[in-house]
Amino acid sequence: MLLIHRSPRAANAVHTVSPSGELFVAGVVIFMILASFADAIDPAVFGQAVPPEFSLFDFGDEFSVLGLCHWNLLQFVTAGSLLSGAVFVLRLGGSRACKVLRSASRRALSKVPI
Amino acid sequence: MESQLLSAASLSALLAIVLIDLVLAGDNALVIGLAARNLPRQAQRKVIFWGTFVAIAVRALMAILVVYILALPGFMLAGAIALVWIARKLLTPDPDAAGSQAAVVPAVSFAVALRTIVVADAIMGIDNVLGIGGVAAGSILLIVLGLAISVPIIVWGSHLVIRLVDRFPSIILLGGAVLAWTAYSMIVREPLLAPWLADHTAAKLVIAILAFSIALAPWYSARLSEDRKPLVVLLPALLVWLLGFEVAAGIWNIEMRYLRAAQTGEYLFQAARWLGWLPLAVAFLWLREQIVARRRTTARG
Known part of the structure; x- marks a missing residue:
């Protein structure tokens, strides 16, 4: 008797969700899992010095995978939307680039303006 | 207190509460309408008013109870397991969603109608209150704000909620992810x-x-x-x-x-x-x- 079940689209959200909406939620989930990864790393294991493999993640204290353990939902949602936006732009740019680079078919060769 | 409320963590918890309220809101209006439909017109108005009042009171009582229960050792884990199950159930597709009717028997008297509404609201509100309790982490202020947000949804906002989730089904997926994160x-x-x-x-x-x-x-x-x-x-x-x-x-x-x-x-x-x-x-x-x-x-x- 959930309210959302009055809407068939919402009740079948896993099928009716748009690709961009799905990408956004997937981004949020990825950041949530990364935050739990940061939570799972015990800083005491490494002492004061952070070894090189972890410093790769560390782009300063503010933007770091290790710093994700303090993130809240607002940050997850913002990061998820940024990530999905970036993927969307990359996909769009990539498809445009591929379209330009693709050679014309032999049949259409005579129609290619030179 | 004001600065504490305006902190990013509190605003984030509030956002999580609103999201959980949206996706787990029960269809109280439908239950009240079904329970009251066979009563005389005068009694129907009384049932709608008292039914809404009782639904809010039951929700408030359950929210307070959940805060105290989750403080007991072991209950946080049990609540988390329940939340994972709730999130899974939320995302499970329901092909006959709009066609299914609520299993509410029309009441023959005012007292029976009120009892039906209380029982239905208590059952429908368990998941909602559990989620809010988990997000609020014992903060009464957040629980009160959560209630202040969920009560208008119960009373007036049902159509708005349906239109919102119908337009953006990704809200349901986000709600499931937030429930899983709360459980963790x-x-x-x-x-x-x-x-x-x-x-x-x-x-x-x-x-x-x-x-x-x-x-x-x-x-x-x-x-x-x-x-x-x-x-x-x-x-x-x-x-x-x-x-x-x-x-x-x-x-x-x-x-x-x-x-x-x-x-x-x-x-x-x-x-x-x-x-x-x-x-x-x-x-x-x-x-x-x-x-x-x-x-x-x-x-x-």
């Missing part, structure tokens, strides 16, 4: 597990992936091809297997770090931990194949 943070906060998790920090990542893999299973299962569907069972089962060995090592005092294993027993333990799940996975896949083949034969016959 509740497990990490559980007083009974805190000392063990402090010694086994890597287990936190396993628990988080386990919570997400169970709660979001209907979502990623819908994207998997038929021959890859067993992953929906195998992935959480493998994580439970690894967690089980982590717990067993703590109970029997066995060395868990494979590079430091020195005795034959410890080597056997490591072998069972990393390879022992393989025969079980093969047996599961074989059994599943048999069941699918039998179903196909029955369907043809």
